[in-house]
Amino acid sequence: xxxxxxFLATQIPMNLTAAIGPNTxxxxxxxxxxxxxxxxxxxxxxxxxxxxxxxxxxVEMCSPPGYESSGFGPLMKMKAAExxxxxxxxxxxxxxxxxxxxxxxEKLNERIDFALESGQKQMICSSFGLPxxxxxxxxxxxxxxxxxxxxxxxxxxxxxxxHNHNMEFDKLDGKLIYxxxxxxxxxxxxxxxxxxxxxxxxxxxxxxxxKYPGRFISAHLADWSATDNKQVPIGKxxxxxxxxxxxxxxxxxxxxxxxxEPETFKESATYIHNLKF
Numbered sequence: 414x415x416x417x418x419x420f421l422a423t424q425i426p427m428n429l430t431a432a433i434g435p436n437t438x439x440x441x442x443x444x445x446x447x448x449x450x451x452x453x454x455x456x457x458x459x460x461x462x463x464x465x466x467x468x469x470x471x472v473e474m475c476s477p478p479g480y481e482s483s484g485f486g487p488l489m490k491m492k493a494a495e496x497x498x499x500x501x502x503x504x505x506x507x508x509x510x511x512x513x514x515x516x517x518x519e520k521l522n523e524r525i526d527f528a529l530e531s532g533q534k535q536m537i538c539s540s541f542g543l544p545x546x547x548x549x550x551x552x553x554x555x556x557x558x559x560x561x562x563x564x565x566x567x568x569x570x571x572x573x574x575x576h577n578h579n580m581e582f583d584k585l586d587g588k589l590i591y592x593x594x595x596x597x598x599x600x601x602x603x604x605x606x607x608x609x610x611x612x613x614x615x616x617x618x619x620x621x622x623x624k625y626p627g628r629f630i631s632a633h634l635a636d637w638s639a640t641d642n643k644q645v646p647i648g649k650x651x652x653x654x655x656x657x658x659x660x661x662x663x664x665x666x667x668x669x670x671x672x673x674e675p676e677t678f679k680e681s682a683t684y685i686h687n688l689k690f
Contacts, residue, residue, distance in 0.1 A: 449464070450483070457491075464678065471509075471668065494530055510535075513539060533571065535631065564599075564602050576606040577611065582614055582616055604628060604631075605621075605630065607621060608635075628664075630667050631667060631668035632666055647684050654690070
């Protein structure tokens with residue numbers, strides 16, 4: 414058994430490994446729950462099983478207390494061990510969750526405990542929550558805070574990460590905010606989760622994976638049609654997926670999470686599982 418096969422045998426449910434060929438993606442294909450949150454809240458187990466049936470092998474959650482105002486409040490009554498069991502009974506694995514910066518600052522020990530009990534290995538800061546008029550100094554203060562948070566999660570065996578949106582590709586003081594973040598994050602304590610959707614504003618994931626090997630732990634996957642000026646199912650847009658996955662695999666990306674409209678999930682998973690690179 415090769416290295417890739419050994420990884421799959423330990424990370425992906427047995428009923429799914431046979432469908433993945435030797436020249437395709439060697440990591441579990443996951444999805445982010447944000448776009449199916451309403452359905453997820455109504456039927457947690459059923460929604461997860463549905464997504465497993467569409468070809469997904471892992472799930473990235475949103476922290477229920479951190480996202481209470483966004484509709485995740487009903488999940489707060491679920492214990493960490495219960496959540497983990499439901500996820501695993503659905504045929505999925507749970508390694509990553511999005512957290513708000515506020516809860517990481519104010520409730521970190523509690524969130525670390527929940528992450529450990531539910532089997533998570535990555536705690537991703539979904540946003541600093543800074544206003545549009547924030548200065549570079551404001552951004553760097555938040556970077557310093559997340560570096561300190563990353564030091565604490567590392568002691569617990571959990572990797573802290575940072576998820577970008579389009580705003581990080583604005584310029585301040587003549588430099589892309591995102592590039593400044595990469596310059597100032599501790600490369601060991603805070604890894605990056607790249608939002609592939611920024612292809613819509615001209616930035617390619619593969620470029621960053623190759624330029625900063627070892628800095629990216631995961632990626633949110635989405636495709637974009639320049640003709641229609643909208644997101645489209647993966648494989649039908651302008652992203653060069655062979656280039657992206659080749660760079661990601663070479664440069665240390667560990668997790669992939671599709672984050673698109675629900676109607677695109679099945680087609681996107683099928684495309685990725687059949688892609689050879």
